[in-house]
Amino acid sequence: MKVLISDKMDEAGIDIFRNQEGIDVDVKTGLSPEELKKIIGEYDALAIRSSTKVTADLLESAANLKVVARAGIGLDNVDIDAATKKGVAVMNTPGGNTITTAEHAIAMMMSLTRNIPRGTASLKAGRWDKKLLQGRELFNKTLGVVGFGNIGSIAAGLAKG
Numbered sequence: 001m002k003v004l005i006s007d008k009m010d011e012a013g014i015d016i017f018r019n020q021e022g023i024d025v026d027v028k029t030g031l032s033p034e035e036l037k038k039i040i041g042e043y044d045a046l047a048i049r050s051s052t053k054v055t056a057d058l059l060e061s062a063a064n065l066k067v068v069a070r071a072g073i074g075l076d077n078v079d080i081d082a083a084t085k086k087g088v089a090v091m092n093t094p095g096g097n098t099i100t101t102a103e104h105a106i107a108m109m110m111s112l113t114r115n116i117p118r119g120t121a122s123l124k125a126g127r128w129d130k131k132l133l134q135g136r137e138l139f140n141k142t143l144g145v146v147g148f149g150n151i152g153s154i155a156a157g158l159a160k161g
Contacts, residue, residue, distance in 0.1 A: 002042060002064075006031055007049035009071060017047070037061045047071060048078075054090075056082035072096055095150065102154035113138055 003017055005027045017025045028039070033053065040046065041063040048054065049071050056079050059065070068078055070092040083090045111117060114135040122129040143159045145152045 001044045002026070003045040003047060004028060004040070004043040005047045006036060006052045007047075007071075008051075009047065009049060013071060033058065040065065045069065050074070050077055052077065054078040054083065059083055059086050059088065062086070062088065067091065073098070098150040098154055101151050102158060105151070105155050106158050109143075110138065 001023050003023055003025045005014060005017070005025060006029060008029050009027075014025065014027060017023050026043075029051075031039075031052075033055070036052065037058055038061075040058060040061050043062070044064050045067045046052070046054065046062075046065060047069045054068050054077065059079065059082050065086075065088050067089045068083060068091070070078065070090070073092060073094050073096060075090060075092055078090055080090050115133045118129070119133045122133070143156065145156050148156070
């Protein structure tokens, strides 16, 4: 099976493919849509992140393609209907970055509540605007979570702590 990895991916992820018997891996990142279209017919599988756009036009040139694997949650860069019509399976890694995303959301809330961006800007400008940087405490505050899927439920659990 011939696999094309068309987006930047951590070496550990690439090694997962390389260490499988019977899989031949090519890593070609930064391809234009036209360049990708010219070579996609050689591959059985396409591994992407968010840069590569798997369009109906691209899929027309993908004579041997059997699967598109997205290293991430969203599939908004893949034309799922066109892939389905062509018999190409589309998959993602829904749990891949949920904890990281939830932690980042909590970190951003804390950063804004404590005026960290304003403090950073103040320091970079050669000032220390202490009176403008009072911020608020999160103690005894209520967090509203819109969407209680994987990320929302993890963020709620982190906030509870």
